[in-house]
Amino acid sequence: MNTNHDIVIDIKNGIDVYAIRQQFPILNREVKGKPLVYFDNAATSQKPQSVIDALVNYYTNYNANIHRGIHTLAEEATMAFEATRDTVQQFINARSREEIVFTRGTTEGINLVAYTWGRQNIEAGDEIIISSLEHHSNIVPWQILCEEKKAILKIIPINNKGELLIDEYKKLLNPKTKLVSVGHASNALGTINPVKQIIDTAHKAGAVVLIDGAQSTVHLDIDVQEMDCDFFAFSSHKLYGPTGIGILWGKKDLLEAMPPFQGGGEMIKEVTFEKTTYNDLPYKYEAGTPNIADAIAFKAALDFVNQTGKENIRKHEEELLHYATNELQQIPGVKIIGTAKEKVSVVSFIIDGLHPQDIGILLDNNGIAVRTGHHCAQPLMDCFKIPGTVRASFAVYNTKEEIDELATGLYSN
Numbered sequence: 342m343n344t345n346h347d348i349v350i351d352i353k354n355g356i357d358v359y360a361i362r363q364q365f366p367i368l369n370r371e372v373k374g375k376p377l378v379y380f381d382n383a384a385t386s387q388k389p390q391s392v393i394d395a396l397v398n399y400y401t402n403y404n405a406n407i408h409r410g411i412h413t414l415a416e417e418a419t420m421a422f423e424a425t426r427d428t429v430q431q432f433i434n435a436r437s438r439e440e441i442v443f444t445r446g447t448t449e450g451i452n453l454v455a456y457t458w459g460r461q462n463i464e465a466g467d468e469i470i471i472s473s474l475e476h477h478s479n480i481v482p483w484q485i486l487c488e489e490k491k492a493i494l495k496i497i498p499i500n501n502k503g504e505l506l507i508d509e510y511k512k513l514l515n516p517k518t519k520l521v522s523v524g525h526a527s528n529a530l531g532t533i534n535p536v537k538q539i540i541d542t543a544h545k546a547g548a549v550v551l552i553d554g555a556q557s558t559v560h561l562d563i564d565v566q567e568m569d570c571d572f573f574a575f576s577s578h579k580l581y582g583p584t585g586i587g588i589l590w591g592k593k594d595l596l597e598a599m600p601p602f603q604g605g606g607e608m609i610k611e612v613t614f615e616k617t618t619y620n621d622l623p624y625k626y627e628a629g630t631p632n633i634a635d636a637i638a639f640k641a642a643l644d645f646v647n648q649t650g651k652e653n654i655r656k657h658e659e660e661l662l663h664y665a666t667n668e669l670q671q672i673p674g675v676k677i678i679g680t681a682k683e684k685v686s687v688v689s690f691i692i693d694g695l696h697p698q699d700i701g702i703l704l705d706n707n708g709i710a711v712r713t714g715h716h717c718a719q720p721l722m723d724c725f726k727i728p729g730t731v732r733a734s735f736a737v738y739n740t741k742e743e744i745d746e747l748a749t750g751l752y753s754n
């Protein structure tokens with residue numbers, strides 16, 4: 342089966358969005374009798390045919406468990422699985438493939454660090470800093486850890502645009518700060534955080550830094566060496582890849598020093614009833630049969646992004662973001678929540694007198710998929726004293742015409 346889909350790129354005009362749309366079969370469907378307009382990309386993006394083909398190809402032609410078998414199918418599956426690790430290494434510019442740990446997604450990556458590094462290094466009275474912008478996945482694991490260890494969770498405040506107050510952050514840092522864990526980009530507002538500055542400042546204070554890359558990896562160039570964070574977690578499904586697979590990147594010395602996360606097959610070197618020795622990186626953190634099919638298909642997603650070009654994708658999404666922001670601002674009663682200077686392609690808004698959920702239902706009746714609610718960021722909604730927003734988030738296959746549809750749908754209520 343051919344899993345190589347050529348992407349038509351018009352160099353002068355960036356990407357050819359119509360050619361790109363051809364690769365996403367779901368975009369041909371209708372919802373409530375209207376062509377689907379999919380603006381829920383921050384929750385999960387749609388998948389190109391190459392990703393779907395890679396999944397089908399694995400199950401059709403070489404389904405086997407990996408690493409253990411010497412038969413042909415096992416070897417083919419192992420090679421394809423490990424090829425994804427190499428592609429991820431290049432995608433985020435990690436120093437070595439041993440630093441790339443497969444997880445179920447961002448949530449599991451953050452929990453892995455909390456359970457291993459956290460339990461080894463956090464003591465009573467220590468402090469962990471997160472921000473007001475965080476997704477629940479980057480709040481709750483630290484709350485659990487703090488409760489267990491009697492440590493203290495501190496929160497970086499934001500201004501009314503939804504930007505972190507970096508001066509306040511600096512004031513929070515002190516010798517008791519052991520970890521800073523912040524999102525690279527906010528899923529609810531789109532704010533891009535100045536992670537380089539956050540990391541450098543934390544390191545000067547002696548703290549380790551985890552960056553939640555769930556919302557940034559699809560939009561921004563990621564270079565973990567340049568960023569110099571200590572851990573970076575992200576999910577395949579927000580990056581045109583399958584669900585149930587993600588990556589935790591960590592600096593090798595930290596990963597080596599940490600205890601294992603889960604015990605079982607694959608993560609061991611030798612087991613006796615008296616003692617077990619653990620496998621080398623990255624397998625030490627990959628207990629049990631992994632999500633082989635989705636890991637393999639994740640490579641097709643990364644190939645799609647690489648072939649389309651991150652720079653082209655970003656330019657296109659920036660255009661969509663500005664266009665949507667202008668369109669929405671013209672609509673009476675609309676208030677955009679989150680107006681940071683640096684944003685990924687996410688627009689959150691509320692409308693006077695209308696509940697976000699009602700707006701979501703109304704738009705769905707027009708075939709338009711948006712997200713409504715607190716976006717797994719309840720403390721952030723509390724900062725704005727609102728129960729939730731309507732969120733439109735854009736991907737490489739979205740168009741200005743679709744944004745016009747959104748605006749028309751909102752005018753008509």
Ligand SMILES: Cc1ncc(COP(=O)(O)O)c(C=O)c1O
Pocket residue numbers: 383384445446447448449476478479524526527528553555556576
């Ligand atoms: C900023 C952020 N962090 C973490 C997550 C959790 O990602 P996953 O559900 O893929 O584990 C999300 C998902 O929406 C997110 O947007």
